[in-house]
Amino acid sequence: MMKNFFEPLGVAVVGASQKPGKLGHEVLKNIIDAGYEGKLFPINPKADEILGLKCYRSLRDVPEPVDLAVIVVPAPSVPSVVSDCGAKGVRAAIVISGGFSETGEAGKELERQLLEEAKKSGVRVLGPNCQGINNAIAGLCASWPLVRAKGPISIISQSGTVLAAMGCWAERDGIGISKLVALGNKCDVDETELLEYLGRDENTKVIGLYMEGTRDGRKFMEVAKGVVENKPIVVLKGGRTPKGVEAAKSHTRSLAGLDRVFDEAFKRVGIIRVHDVQELYDSCRAFSSMPLPAGPNVAIITSSGGSGILATDACEELGLNVVELPEGLCATLRENLPPECIVRNPLDLTGSATSSMYDVALSKLLVFEEIHSALTIVGDPMPGIADVLAKHLKSGKPVVPVMLGGGKAEEEERAKLADMKLPVYPSPVRGAKALAVLRKYASWKSV
Amino acid sequence: MMKNFFEPLGVAVVGASQKPGKLGHEVLKNIIDAGYEGKLFPINPKADEILGLKCYRSLRDVPEPVDLAVIVVPAPSVPSVVSDCGAKGVRAAIVISGGFSETGEAGKELERQLLEEAKKSGVRVLGPNCQGINNAIAGLCASWPLVRAKGPISIISQSGTVLAAMGCWAERDGIGISKLVALGNKCDVDETELLEYLGRDENTKVIGLYMEGTRDGRKFMEVAKGVVENKPIVVLKGGRTPKGVEAAKSHTRSLAGLDRVFDEAFKRVGIIRVHDVQELYDSCRAFSSMPLPAGPNVAIITSSGGSGILATDACEELGLNVVELPEGLCATLRENLPPECIVRNPLDLTGSATSSMYDVALSKLLVFEEIHSALTIVGDPMPGIADVLAKHLKSGKPVVPVMLGGGKAEEEERAKLADMKLPVYPSPVRGAKALAVLRKYASWKSV
Numbered sequence: 001m002m003k004n005f006f007e008p009l010g011v012a013v014v015g016a017s018q019k020p021g022k023l024g025h026e027v028l029k030n031i032i033d034a035g036y037e038g039k040l041f042p043i044n045p046k047a048d049e050i051l052g053l054k055c056y057r058s059l060r061d062v063p064e065p066v067d068l069a070v071i072v073v074p075a076p077s078v079p080s081v082v083s084d085c086g087a088k089g090v091r092a093a094i095v096i097s098g099g100f101s102e103t104g105e106a107g108k109e110l111e112r113q114l115l116e117e118a119k120k121s122g123v124r125v126l127g128p129n130c131q132g133i134n135n136a137i138a139g140l141c142a143s144w145p146l147v148r149a150k151g152p153i154s155i156i157s158q159s160g161t162v163l164a165a166m167g168c169w170a171e172r173d174g175i176g177i178s179k180l181v182a183l184g185n186k187c188d189v190d191e192t193e194l195l196e197y198l199g200r201d202e203n204t205k206v207i208g209l210y211m212e213g214t215r216d217g218r219k220f221m222e223v224a225k226g227v228v229e230n231k232p233i234v235v236l237k238g239g240r241t242p243k244g245v246e247a248a249k250s251h252t253r254s255l256a257g258l259d260r261v262f263d264e265a266f267k268r269v270g271i272i273r274v275h276d277v278q279e280l281y282d283s284c285r286a287f288s289s290m291p292l293p294a295g296p297n298v299a300i301i302t303s304s305g306g307s308g309i310l311a312t313d314a315c316e317e318l319g320l321n322v323v324e325l326p327e328g329l330c331a332t333l334r335e336n337l338p339p340e341c342i343v344r345n346p347l348d349l350t351g352s353a354t355s356s357m358y359d360v361a362l363s364k365l366l367v368f369e370e371i372h373s374a375l376t377i378v379g380d381p382m383p384g385i386a387d388v389l390a391k392h393l394k395s396g397k398p399v400v401p402v403m404l405g406g407g408k409a410e411e412e413e414r415a416k417l418a419d420m421k422l423p424v425y426p427s428p429v430r431g432a433k434a435l436a437v438l439r440k441y442a443s444w445k446s447v
Numbered sequence: 448m449m450k451n452f453f454e455p456l457g458v459a460v461v462g463a464s465q466k467p468g469k470l471g472h473e474v475l476k477n478i479i480d481a482g483y484e485g486k487l488f489p490i491n492p493k494a495d496e497i498l499g500l501k502c503y504r505s506l507r508d509v510p511e512p513v514d515l516a517v518i519v520v521p522a523p524s525v526p527s528v529v530s531d532c533g534a535k536g537v538r539a540a541i542v543i544s545g546g547f548s549e550t551g552e553a554g555k556e557l558e559r560q561l562l563e564e565a566k567k568s569g570v571r572v573l574g575p576n577c578q579g580i581n582n583a584i585a586g587l588c589a590s591w592p593l594v595r596a597k598g599p600i601s602i603i604s605q606s607g608t609v610l611a612a613m614g615c616w617a618e619r620d621g622i623g624i625s626k627l628v629a630l631g632n633k634c635d636v637d638e639t640e641l642l643e644y645l646g647r648d649e650n651t652k653v654i655g656l657y658m659e660g661t662r663d664g665r666k667f668m669e670v671a672k673g674v675v676e677n678k679p680i681v682v683l684k685g686g687r688t689p690k691g692v693e694a695a696k697s698h699t700r701s702l703a704g705l706d707r708v709f710d711e712a713f714k715r716v717g718i719i720r721v722h723d724v725q726e727l728y729d730s731c732r733a734f735s736s737m738p739l740p741a742g743p744n745v746a747i748i749t750s751s752g753g754s755g756i757l758a759t760d761a762c763e764e765l766g767l768n769v770v771e772l773p774e775g776l777c778a779t780l781r782e783n784l785p786p787e788c789i790v791r792n793p794l795d796l797t798g799s800a801t802s803s804m805y806d807v808a809l810s811k812l813l814v815f816e817e818i819h820s821a822l823t824i825v826g827d828p829m830p831g832i833a834d835v836l837a838k839h840l841k842s843g844k845p846v847v848p849v850m851l852g853g854g855k856a857e858e859e860e861r862a863k864l865a866d867m868k869l870p871v872y873p874s875p876v877r878g879a880k881a882l883a884v885l886r887k888y889a890s891w892k893s894v
Contacts, residue, residue: 131798145852145854157753160753164826164852164853165852168857212756236757247755276875277874277876278876304606304608305697306607310724312690313687313688314722316691340550351545379612380608380611404608405592427723427724427725428723
């Protein structure tokens, strides 16, 4: 069923427009520009051709099969378009148009009609009032802005902006996305069904979810529990404070419910909770490319003493263990590193560090069974460090890269890591948080 | 006294090198490239000319007055260079060279000799083992990387990397810096003396400080108290956990002391404490260009419902008040905004928001006396928004810009704000935190 949304064989954009800037134009253009290879049909009674594609007066006039309709017409026309979908045999509709339950009583009634029509016609509906879907793997960007970079992160979001931000950042940093889905008013398809689908999707390694509430909490938690067995779910939930709950009610009319109840259920089920869009992103990109640590012990390797201390504080506070290095290991490190290095944990390679010193340090530390992960802070220009980090990530242990203060040389190394789809964190605390999240999921799984 | 460090009339780089990549080359080059207009003298017995400048065998050979010596020679030669400083009448020396107390007993003895020589010769010493000074206002970058953007932020740091990161970010975002000072081992000049100097510096609007400890806590707090009367101090202190304290001892041998004692003293004196390099930066740039809010009441204006909720949660948790809007004000807003807007606090202009709608909303909200600040979240492409935000910042109330999910259009508006030296935060929580920090300082000042 969900396959019609993500891997449709034919797509119609109902309400396609010739006018740049209009959503009906931008969405059609993004589907084209993202490289969708199936058949694409603009629908608009007043145009013959849009963006080089033959345009049809109505869905019913399209001579070929259509799996998915992307609807951008004014709200009052949406129910009849959904009826057309039924007649044409289109089984999935994304309703981008706003003007439904989010606007008050009249809109609520319109949304009821839309849903009734959908049920009658056998059409599944995503939205209304949503920012669409982007399946980067299939080159189907029925959303905006245009995001093309393919990667292992999928996001389900009750906020179009949170979704767009995740997509923009993942593209900027080379991490890429698998699927982005905006829920909108979720009159039909909801987060639970999407979680189930993405849980089985082999192109999705981690699922990020922005939510304000859910209709059937028990069902949601049941599905989430199953998904978490196979891949991590990171949740950002709006409505933690009484005023936040009130705002959520105005936003998508969702019953935000008692936040404490959600919080406890998340913990029980093994869902990781974060509190900001940036944390959602930082956590998802950690899971996207790093193995899980088998235990809490972390070795911090740094060229910046101060950053090493800040990372130590953060790791310790986040439940990681900046483990004391055994004397034998210290001796080995002393033998293999220049005398100015401060051999302990954090291991301070000092301002004269080179990437080959990081290489030596990581080699010696990661073979040691009691060390489960490394937080690698590069606080100076360090040509060659990207290759060293990538090499040691193959150890099977997470090696979390943090880079700051390295000027131009840092930009070059960051770009190399982006090419390898590896994350880089810009501060010691953000790096420590990313590692803590990996550890949280690992320890939940091993229970 | 401190003036010799920041506004020297002549500068000598002792240990200047012809070899790119060497510190003695990079520092000299950065001083030239930053546009220092005073006389500059490379000192190296083995070269006639470096980077187009006449080179001298010794400080004593320089025929003109020198106020500041930047020393990059190997540690064992430093005491004799300091003695040369005394003979030549140089009153300030930045010792970049490492190999002193941070390396153990022998280095400790060398540092003692260095200090003894400095006292005897009447030379003040910054360092050793430090990343130098950058006075962007005077075009004097005796540090690295090269940072030229002038702005109102000054940073004192016991970590060269934290200092460099602050400089790099402030340059990237167009905010700019006033003075950056690396403390190193602080054998002589310390954070207290620098705080006092920067407290009086009219080009410094906010002081950021990374510290691990201080020798005379009472003196430090006394000076800080005086400075805070006039400008905010934001402190990032390493060594909050027992293992962090241990790491700090190894780093700069500083007595980290009981963190709790620091924490209480910071609060008493009105110092703002943060816990990550990024928070230090976010706080400093908030103070750099925004007025202080006269009270806790904030109006949140957003084009993204979800981000508005997340901001509401964050503001409420941080002690700000997402105040209920009086009915009269709501009526005015409804009259002046399209019907799809959700008129409450947060004010949701929805996905069809335009910059002129933000303009209208800010005009109506900011004249209202009970609203002390605005958090403005732009969650869509929004051409023209930078000018609107800049205009309303002149209201005398802080208007904190948050932008996310806006793709290419966002980049353009961000660049415009950077040109105007205004900060933009990339997530609702980071924006809320920046506003909370402004409020914290304002409420401390009004007590």
